[in-house]
Amino acid sequence: RAMTQSPGTLSGSPGETVTLSCTASQSISSNLAWYQQKPGQPPRLLIYDASSRATGVPARFSGSGFGAEFTLTISNLQSEDFAVYYCQQYGNWPPTLSFGGGTKVEIK
Amino acid sequence: QITLKESGPTLVKPRQTLTLTCTFSGFSLTTSGEGVAWIRQPPGKALEWLALYYWSDDKRYSPSLKNRLSITKDTSKSRVVLTMANMDPVDTATYYCVHRSQEGYSGYDIFFDYWGQGIPVTVSS
Numbered sequence: 126r127a128m129t130q131s132p133g134t135l136s137g138s139p140g141e142t143v144t145l146s147c148t149a150s151q152s153i154s155s156n157l158a159w160y161q162q163k164p165g166q167p168p169r170l171l172i173y174d175a176s177s178r179a180t181g182v183p184a185r186f187s188g189s190g191f192g193a194e195f196t197l198t199i200s201n202l203q204s205e206d207f208a209v210y211y212c213q214q215y216g217n218w219p220p221t222l223s224f225g226g227g228t229k230v231e232i233k
Numbered sequence: 234q235i236t237l238k239e240s241g242p243t244l245v246k247p248r249q250t251l252t253l254t255c256t257f258s259g260f261s262l263t264t265s266g267e268g269v270a271w272i273r274q275p276p277g278k279a280l281e282w283l284a285l286y287y288w289s290d291d292k293r294y295s296p297s298l299k300n301r302l303s304i305t306k307d308t309s310k311s312r313v314v315l316t317m318a319n320m321d322p323v324d325t326a327t328y329y330c331v332h333r334s335q336e337g338y339s340g341y342d343i344f345f346d347y348w349g350q351g352i353p354v355t356v357s358s
Contacts, residue, residue: 158344160280167329167348168280173336179346211280215343220293222282222343 126150126214130225136233137202145197145228147212152192156216159188159197162227163208171210172197199230207232235259237269237330237349244355245320251354255313255330259347262288262306262313268333269313270345271304273326281326285333285343286313320356327351 127150137143147157155175160168170179172188175195185200199206212225241253253271260267270285284304285293294302303316317324334346 156342167351168345169348170334170344170346173334173344174338174342177336179334179336213280213344215337216341218341220282220285220341220343221296222285224280224282226279 126153126217126221126223128212128214128223128225130210130212130228132228133226134229134231136231137199138233139202139204141202141233142198142200143202143230145199145210145230147190147195147197147225149193149195149214153214153216155191156214157188157190157195158213158215159186160211160213161206161208162211168211202230204232206230235332235347237332237347239328239330239349239352241328241352241354243353244357246358247321247356249320251315251317251320251324253315253317253328253330253352253354255315255349257311257313257330257332260332261308262286262311263308264288266333266335266340268343269306270331270333270343271313271315272329272331272345273324274329274351275323275326278326283317283328284315287340322356325354325356327353 159172162168176188237257267288271283330349331345332347
Protein backbone atom coordinates (compact mmCIF):
# COMPACT_ATOMS: atom_id res chain seq x y z
CA ARG A 126 0.00 0.00 0.00
CA ALA A 127 1.67 3.18 -1.18
CA MET A 128 1.40 6.36 0.84
CA THR A 129 1.67 9.77 -0.84
CA GLN A 130 2.26 12.96 1.09
CA SER A 131 1.68 16.49 -0.13
CA PRO A 132 3.03 19.03 -0.42
CA GLY A 133 6.67 18.06 -0.37
CA THR A 134 7.54 21.33 1.35
CA LEU A 135 5.27 23.70 3.22
CA SER A 136 6.21 27.18 4.37
CA GLY A 137 4.58 28.69 7.40
CA SER A 138 5.06 31.52 9.86
CA PRO A 139 4.96 31.16 13.65
CA GLY A 140 1.39 31.38 14.85
CA GLU A 141 -0.10 30.17 11.58
CA THR A 142 -2.08 26.99 10.99
CA VAL A 143 -0.76 24.51 8.44
CA THR A 144 -2.31 21.37 7.00
CA LEU A 145 -0.40 18.37 5.70
CA SER A 146 -1.96 15.66 3.56
CA CYS A 147 -1.43 11.93 3.28
CA THR A 148 -3.18 9.72 0.74
CA ALA A 149 -3.25 5.93 0.76
CA SER A 150 -3.40 3.92 -2.45
CA GLN A 151 -6.35 1.99 -0.99
CA SER A 152 -8.57 2.29 2.04
CA ILE A 153 -6.80 1.78 5.36
CA SER A 154 -9.73 2.64 7.64
CA SER A 155 -8.22 4.80 10.38
CA ASN A 156 -4.95 2.87 10.56
CA LEU A 157 -2.61 5.81 10.17
CA ALA A 158 0.17 7.28 12.26
CA TRP A 159 2.05 10.56 11.95
CA TYR A 160 5.66 11.17 13.00
CA GLN A 161 7.77 14.29 13.35
CA GLN A 162 11.50 14.19 12.58
CA LYS A 163 13.99 16.96 13.29
CA PRO A 164 17.48 17.01 11.76
CA GLY A 165 19.82 14.49 13.32
CA GLN A 166 17.06 12.94 15.44
CA PRO A 167 14.93 9.82 15.14
CA PRO A 168 11.25 10.27 14.36
CA ARG A 169 8.78 10.97 17.15
CA LEU A 170 5.27 9.50 17.21
CA LEU A 171 2.64 12.26 17.14
CA ILE A 172 -0.66 10.68 16.12
CA TYR A 173 -2.00 7.13 15.82
CA ASP A 174 -5.34 5.73 14.72
CA ALA A 175 -5.56 8.82 12.49
CA SER A 176 -6.61 11.17 15.28
CA SER A 177 -5.31 10.02 18.68
CA ARG A 178 -2.45 12.06 20.08
CA ALA A 179 0.48 10.16 21.52
CA THR A 180 1.56 10.78 25.09
CA GLY A 181 3.00 14.23 25.62
CA VAL A 182 2.06 15.61 22.20
CA PRO A 183 0.70 19.18 22.38
CA ALA A 184 -2.94 19.76 21.53
CA ARG A 185 -1.99 22.02 18.61
CA PHE A 186 -1.30 18.82 16.66
CA SER A 187 -4.46 17.19 15.37
CA GLY A 188 -5.11 14.41 12.91
CA SER A 189 -8.19 13.56 10.91
CA GLY A 190 -9.36 11.39 8.08
CA PHE A 191 -10.65 7.93 7.27
CA GLY A 192 -10.32 5.53 4.39
CA ALA A 193 -7.67 6.91 2.07
CA GLU A 194 -7.44 10.63 2.83
CA PHE A 195 -5.81 11.98 5.96
CA THR A 196 -4.60 15.31 7.28
CA LEU A 197 -2.32 16.52 10.02
CA THR A 198 -3.07 20.03 11.20
CA ILE A 199 -0.63 22.09 13.22
CA SER A 200 -2.28 25.10 14.81
CA ASN A 201 -0.39 28.08 16.20
CA LEU A 202 2.85 26.95 14.56
CA GLN A 203 5.78 27.12 16.97
CA SER A 204 9.49 27.37 16.15
CA GLU A 205 10.04 23.82 17.39
CA ASP A 206 7.48 22.49 14.89
CA PHE A 207 9.67 23.12 11.88
CA ALA A 208 10.60 19.60 10.87
CA VAL A 209 9.76 16.78 8.46
CA TYR A 210 6.51 14.90 8.99
CA TYR A 211 5.85 11.34 7.87
CA CYS A 212 2.66 9.32 7.72
CA GLN A 213 2.64 5.54 8.15
CA GLN A 214 -0.10 3.04 7.39
CA TYR A 215 -0.75 -0.18 9.28
CA GLY A 216 -3.60 -2.57 10.00
CA ASN A 217 -3.15 -5.26 7.38
CA TRP A 218 -1.93 -8.79 7.91
CA PRO A 219 0.64 -9.94 7.23
CA PRO A 220 1.99 -6.46 7.88
CA THR A 221 3.26 -4.41 4.95
CA LEU A 222 4.02 -1.24 6.85
CA SER A 223 4.76 1.72 4.63
CA PHE A 224 5.63 5.37 5.09
CA GLY A 225 4.90 8.39 3.01
CA GLY A 226 7.68 10.41 1.43
CA GLY A 227 7.46 13.16 4.01
CA THR A 228 6.46 16.82 4.15
CA LYS A 229 9.00 19.37 5.25
CA VAL A 230 7.55 22.28 7.22
CA GLU A 231 9.88 25.24 6.93
CA ILE A 232 9.87 28.80 8.16
CA LYS A 233 8.38 31.29 5.71
CA GLN B 234 11.48 4.01 30.82
CA ILE B 235 11.94 2.32 27.48
CA THR B 236 15.26 2.72 25.70
CA LEU B 237 16.74 1.09 22.63
CA LYS B 238 20.25 1.28 21.27
CA GLU B 239 21.66 0.04 18.00
CA SER B 240 25.17 -1.32 17.59
CA GLY B 241 27.17 -2.83 14.78
CA PRO B 242 29.50 -1.89 11.94
CA THR B 243 29.17 1.49 10.30
CA LEU B 244 30.99 0.44 7.14
CA VAL B 245 30.44 -2.76 5.19
CA LYS B 246 31.62 -3.85 1.78
CA PRO B 247 29.31 -4.78 -1.09
CA ARG B 248 28.09 -8.37 -0.97
CA GLN B 249 28.87 -8.67 2.73
CA THR B 250 26.28 -9.49 5.38
CA LEU B 251 25.32 -6.75 7.82
CA THR B 252 24.60 -7.71 11.42
CA LEU B 253 23.03 -5.13 13.72
CA THR B 254 22.13 -5.56 17.36
CA CYS B 255 19.41 -3.73 19.26
CA THR B 256 19.82 -3.71 23.03
CA PHE B 257 16.69 -2.56 24.82
CA SER B 258 15.43 -1.98 28.34
CA GLY B 259 12.17 -1.03 30.05
CA PHE B 260 10.13 -3.89 28.64
CA SER B 261 10.32 -7.61 27.98
CA LEU B 262 9.86 -9.25 24.61
CA THR B 263 8.16 -12.13 26.37
CA THR B 264 5.25 -9.88 27.44
CA SER B 265 2.10 -10.19 25.36
CA GLY B 266 1.80 -7.50 22.71
CA GLU B 267 5.40 -6.39 22.72
CA GLY B 268 7.37 -6.06 19.53
CA VAL B 269 10.68 -4.70 18.25
CA ALA B 270 11.22 -3.64 14.67
CA TRP B 271 13.93 -2.31 12.39
CA ILE B 272 13.39 0.69 10.15
CA ARG B 273 15.94 2.37 7.90
CA GLN B 274 16.32 5.77 6.31
CA PRO B 275 18.71 6.51 3.42
CA PRO B 276 20.33 9.94 3.61
CA GLY B 277 17.74 12.62 2.85
CA LYS B 278 15.07 10.06 2.08
CA ALA B 279 11.98 8.52 3.65
CA LEU B 280 11.62 5.77 6.21
CA GLU B 281 11.40 2.11 5.24
CA TRP B 282 10.20 -0.69 7.50
CA LEU B 283 12.39 -3.82 7.39
CA ALA B 284 11.38 -6.41 9.97
CA LEU B 285 9.40 -7.00 13.16
CA TYR B 286 9.80 -9.46 16.03
CA TYR B 287 6.76 -10.17 18.18
CA TRP B 288 6.54 -11.41 21.76
CA SER B 289 5.03 -14.62 20.37
CA ASP B 290 8.23 -15.29 18.39
CA ASP B 291 6.35 -14.42 15.21
CA LYS B 292 8.65 -12.66 12.74
CA ARG B 293 7.55 -10.49 9.86
CA TYR B 294 9.55 -8.97 7.02
CA SER B 295 9.20 -6.35 4.35
CA PRO B 296 8.06 -8.27 1.24
CA SER B 297 10.61 -6.49 -0.95
CA LEU B 298 13.54 -7.48 1.29
CA LYS B 299 12.43 -10.69 2.97
CA ASN B 300 14.87 -12.86 1.04
CA ARG B 301 17.79 -10.91 2.49
CA LEU B 302 16.63 -10.37 6.07
CA SER B 303 16.64 -12.34 9.28
CA ILE B 304 15.53 -11.13 12.70
CA THR B 305 16.22 -13.02 15.90
CA LYS B 306 16.06 -12.35 19.61
CA ASP B 307 18.16 -13.09 22.67
CA THR B 308 15.63 -12.82 25.46
CA SER B 309 18.10 -13.37 28.23
CA LYS B 310 20.03 -10.32 27.16
CA SER B 311 17.14 -8.16 25.89
CA ARG B 312 18.54 -8.02 22.40
CA VAL B 313 17.18 -8.28 18.89
CA VAL B 314 19.52 -8.94 16.01
CA LEU B 315 18.95 -8.06 12.35
CA THR B 316 21.02 -9.56 9.58
CA MET B 317 20.85 -8.34 6.00
CA ALA B 318 22.65 -10.33 3.35
CA ASN B 319 24.28 -9.25 0.12
CA MET B 320 24.66 -5.58 1.00
CA ASP B 321 24.72 -3.02 -1.80
CA PRO B 322 25.55 0.70 -1.86
CA VAL B 323 21.80 1.44 -2.11
CA ASP B 324 21.48 -0.05 1.38
CA THR B 325 23.44 2.87 2.79
CA ALA B 326 21.17 4.32 5.45
CA THR B 327 20.62 5.01 9.11
CA TYR B 328 19.14 1.90 10.70
CA TYR B 329 16.75 2.38 13.60
CA CYS B 330 15.59 -0.09 16.24
CA VAL B 331 12.06 0.74 17.38
CA HIS B 332 9.47 -0.36 19.95
CA ARG B 333 5.95 -1.27 18.90
CA SER B 334 3.47 0.91 20.72
CA GLN B 335 1.02 -0.79 23.04
CA GLU B 336 -1.66 1.81 22.27
CA GLY B 337 -3.09 -0.20 19.43
CA TYR B 338 -6.30 -2.16 19.88
CA SER B 339 -5.14 -5.24 18.06
CA GLY B 340 -2.06 -7.06 16.90
CA TYR B 341 -2.55 -5.49 13.49
CA ASP B 342 -1.96 -2.01 14.92
CA ILE B 343 1.74 -1.58 14.40
CA PHE B 344 3.23 1.82 14.98
CA PHE B 345 6.24 2.88 16.96
CA ASP B 346 6.56 5.00 20.08
CA TYR B 347 10.21 4.61 21.08
CA TRP B 348 13.15 4.83 18.73
CA GLY B 349 16.84 4.29 19.13
CA GLN B 350 19.18 7.06 17.99
CA GLY B 351 20.00 5.06 14.89
CA ILE B 352 23.24 3.73 13.48
CA PRO B 353 24.55 5.01 10.15
CA VAL B 354 25.69 2.24 7.85
CA THR B 355 27.66 2.92 4.68
CA VAL B 356 28.11 0.27 2.02
CA SER B 357 31.26 0.90 0.05
CA SER B 358 34.29 -0.97 -1.18
